[in-house]
Amino acid sequence: MRCPVCGGSCLESAAEMIQQREELFLSCPACRDTILDKRSPPSFRRKMPCAACGKRPLDEIIADCWTIMAEEGDLSFTAPVMATGIPLIHPGVALTAPPHLGNTSMVFLSRSVRHEAAERIVAEVPEIKGVVHDNGLVPGIAEKDETLQTYHTNTRCAGCDVRANIFETMEAPVTVFMQQSYAHIEYPRGFDPKLIATATNVIRHQPEVFVDPTCGVGTLSITAGKYHIPRIIMNDAWGYAAYWAAINLEINRDALGLDHVKMHIAYPDVQKAPVRTEPLKVADAFGDDTHYEVWWGDMNRLGTVLTDKVCLTAIDLFNKENRHRMAGIVHQWKNGIGGEVFIP
Numbered sequence: 001m002r003c004p005v006c007g008g009s010c011l012e013s014a015a016e017m018i019q020q021r022e023e024l025f026l027s028c029p030a031c032r033d034t035i036l037d038k039r040s041p042p043s044f045r046r047k048m049p050c051a052a053c054g055k056r057p058l059d060e061i062i063a064d065c066w067t068i069m070a071e072e073g074d075l076s077f078t079a080p081v082m083a084t085g086i087p088l089i090h091p092g093v094a095l096t097a098p099p100h101l102g103n104t105s106m107v108f109l110s111r112s113v114r115h116e117a118a119e120r121i122v123a124e125v126p127e128i129k130g131v132v133h134d135n136g137l138v139p140g141i142a143e144k145d146e147t148l149q150t151y152h153t154n155t156r157c158a159g160c161d162v163r164a165n166i167f168e169t170m171e172a173p174v175t176v177f178m179q180q181s182y183a184h185i186e187y188p189r190g191f192d193p194k195l196i197a198t199a200t201n202v203i204r205h206q207p208e209v210f211v212d213p214t215c216g217v218g219t220l221s222i223t224a225g226k227y228h229i230p231r232i233i234m235n236d237a238w239g240y241a242a243y244w245a246a247i248n249l250e251i252n253r254d255a256l257g258l259d260h261v262k263m264h265i266a267y268p269d270v271q272k273a274p275v276r277t278e279p280l281k282v283a284d285a286f287g288d289d290t291h292y293e294v295w296w297g298d299m300n301r302l303g304t305v306l307t308d309k310v311c312l313t314a315i316d317l318f319n320k321e322n323r324h325r326m327a328g329i330v331h332q333w334k335n336g337i338g339g340e341v342f343i344p
């Protein structure tokens with residue numbers, strides 16, 4: 001499968017990544033450890049990768065970004081390392097030590113970076129596959145906008161910003177890809193309460209039909225799918241989530257026992273208008289005794305396309321601390337759709 005953003009091979013290595021995930025970012029005996037003081041400018045310039053394993057410590061890569069950004073005028077020469085930006089390791093895995101990175105293993109997010117420095121970073125720092133300008137707002141549909149009309153994105157400046165996270169679960173690991181400019185930052189911690197809540201509820205209720213109406217890039221549904229649910233219905237109003245959720249079914253196809261995933265939309269459809277109210281089907285995926293659907297639309301309209309009696313629904317919204325609002329949403333779902341509901 002070609003990467004929909006860059007046309008390259010970003011998505012092709014999923015099985016290999018999972019297999020190697022434990023040693024991917026470890027140092028070798030010949031590696032140096034470099035830990036910078038994040039409150040000062042870096043104390044050195046460019047260093048060569050380890051001759052034995054070809055990796056470099058994360059802080060040396062950040063120092064390279066700092067140097068290029070300072071040379072291009074995006075940072076002052078007295079700026080501390082921590083002003084550079086946020087490294088997002090690819091694939092994201094729970095780390096036990098400061099990581100050592102090989103080529104194309106990080107997307108770099110920065111509030112200060114501009115186009116020229118971004119181009120140079122991708123060209124000159126081989127560990128970095130893409131640079132994203134952080135516009136300061138969480139990408140996606142604005143939380144408080146009930147009409148779904150306002151949304152935010154970050155800006156891809158150079159390279160490809162597609163990256164993956166690998167979440168450990170009680171079953172096989174779950175790998176989800178996303179385009180970072182259009183996704184909120186999520187990172188596996190090794191202990192992920194939402195995934196545990198999902199597995200626990202699925203085991204308890206043994207649903208015939210599971211609905212994930214705010215599915216994001218599909219992490220919870222793919223976790224649930226490890227427990228052999230006959231029907232799974234995924235949905236998101238944010239097209240950059242729904243599209244990647246469908247791609248992630250393809251990525252996890254073997255682990256989910258799916259024979260094939262049929263896409264009904266293309267990436268440019270999402271780019272044209274990323275938010276939808278009326279549900280549009282993004283993909284069907286079929287296995288021997290399973291059928292997944294991915295929809296793109298407002299969760300409050302999803303009832304119009306549900307054909308089976310829903311047994312279990314996971315409602316995963318931001319701001320779930322607002323208990324009054326969450327209670328209202330759960331109440332409305334139970335009245336309109338029915339079945340059990342949990343908030344992971």
Ligand SMILES: [Zn+2]
Binds near residue numbers: 010161162
């Ligand atoms: Zn790509």
Ligand SMILES: [Zn+2]
Binds near residue numbers: 051052053055
């Ligand atoms: Zn090494």
